Amino acid sequence: MNRIEKISILLGDVALPLMGYFFWNWNLYFILLFFMLDQLARVVFLPWRMKLTELNTSEKRKQLFKASFLLITEVIIIHSVIYFQSPSIEFGEEFGRFFHYKDMGIEQGYLLFPLVFFGEWMRINNELKLNIVGQKQKAILAKSLKNAFVRISFFALILAVLSLILVPESLIIFSFLGVVTLLVFWD
8 A cells, every 4th residue: 555545544534533523523423334334335346346356256256255244244343332332322313314414515425425436436446547456456455354354353342342341432433543543554
């Protein structure tokens, strides 16, 4: 991952949620919905990304299955963490607030969803232009799976802790963003 990609990830996945927490009163679930949407876009575009690899059809199916399974697992564990943190949460209501959140008079759901998917499409096109194909692309896919395992382990640990004691939401947010930051620099 080059320097520009690292900066881009840190701005989008760490700085923006921190600003949202401090300036716009975003809560943990709001931040994690942004994160899960980004992960969903990556899995949706995985078949196109795999066209840039030298994987055969069977390996591509396995990769897609693994990524989908890890995404579903991560979403379930995240929702479990949120429920243990705030047992009275109404997930549908919170998702509605997330989708209909207005910034500059525009409900973000109508703008954010297409932008996240467009961003992933642009990332793939950029990698193609930079000739990040074959083994380089396989390495990116492998790192993505490794990162998913680390995040799932993190959320499982948080879930275990929450089953014993209540942890302040801010501590979970800062810990999560710390893990995301570490994953950017971890090869």
